[in-house]
Amino acid sequence: MRVNRILLSAPLIVVALVVQVSVLARLHLPGAVPDLLLLTVLGLAMVYGHVGGALIGFGAGLLADLAPPADHAAGRYALVLCVIGYLAGLIKPENGQIKSATGPMLVVVGAAIGSTLLYAGVGALVGDTAARHVGLTGLLFTAALYDLLLAPFIVPAVMFLARRAENDPLGETGSAGKSSDISSGWLSSGTGLRIGGQRGGLKMKVTKARVARAGRIKGVKRL
Incomplete structure (x- = not known):
């Protein structure tokens, strides 16, 4: 009991x-x-x-x-x-x-x-x-x-x-806390790839923009 x-x-x-x-x-x-x-x-x-x-x-x-x-x-x-x-x-x-x-x-x-x-x-x-x-x-x-x-x-x-x-x-608070932890973990695991992919995409775009900008600056100096 x-x-x-x-x-x-x-x-x-x-x-x-x-x-x-x-x-x-x-x-x-x-x-x-x-x-x-x-x-x-x-x-x-x-x-x-x-x-x-x-x-x-x-x-x-x-x-x-x-x-x-x-x-x-x-x-x-x-x-x-x-x-x-x-x-x-x-x-x-x-x-x-x-x-x-x-x-x-x-x-x-x-x-x-x-x-x-x-x-x-x-x-x-x-x-x-x-x-x-x-x-x-x-x-x-x-x-x-x-x-x-x-x-x-x-x-x-x-x-x-x-x-x-x-x-x-x-007990109810503990159960709610566990369920919220599980849901948080599920959300993070489910969306981590997307968020990471979006961050990686942003980084690549920023890198390409910097390279293109640097190329344009060097071209200007060459002129």
């Missing part, structure tokens, strides 16, 4: 996790907890692509697994966000900009439902049956509802910051 991606993703993930744990988790909303970390990973993945999304998702999930008051096995949520980040990165447009909000909203709903199901499935494999006691249907509905309500405020802002980080002015 690029350095500017890491410098942007790390603070965003930390802030999202702190807000989710210290604020959203203490609201005691019915059902699931609004997953601000998931929305941040989705916004970054839809700009950085599937590879960047998978790496960011894994790092964010691992940080959530280790942050208190985590009560599950380490690596469980890292696996979930790694898969979600990879899948969300597959819909990345070529220019990094999404014109319609319908696509991202569908991605948010699918990610909320998919992450809840995947988290419950991994928990069932390791013997955690908490989802059964809470009610999986209620978790799916509330998770999709809460994330969908937060998505218009979080996902566009994260994508905007990610695109700004991708469009590095220094």
Whole structure:
């Protein structure tokens, strides 16, 4: 990953996790907890692509697994966000900009439902049956509802910051400088022969004029 991606993703993930744990988790909303970390990973993945999304998702999930008051096995949520980040990165447009909000909203709903199901499935494999006691249907509905309500405020802002980080002015200046150097070199190589030929022609004309003038002067002296 690029350095500017890491410098942007790390603070965003930390802030999202702190807000989710210290604020959203203490609201005691019915059902699931609004997953601000998931929305941040989705916004970054839809700009950085599937590879960047998978790496960011894994790092964010691992940080959530280790942050208190985590009560599950380490690596469980890292696996979930790694898969979600990879899948969300597959819909990345070529220019990094999404014109319609319908696509991202569908991605948010699918990610909320998919992450809840995947988290419950991994928990069932390791013997955690908490989802059964809470009610999986209620978790799916509330998770999709809460994330969908937060998505218009979080996902566009994260994508905007990610695109700004991708469009590095220094990199663009360097690229422009290289292209100008190449164009300058191309122009000089393409027109060097003509310019040289013109200069050579001028020199020859000046030499002939001097010779003719000298001849005329000598002729005058002879007379």
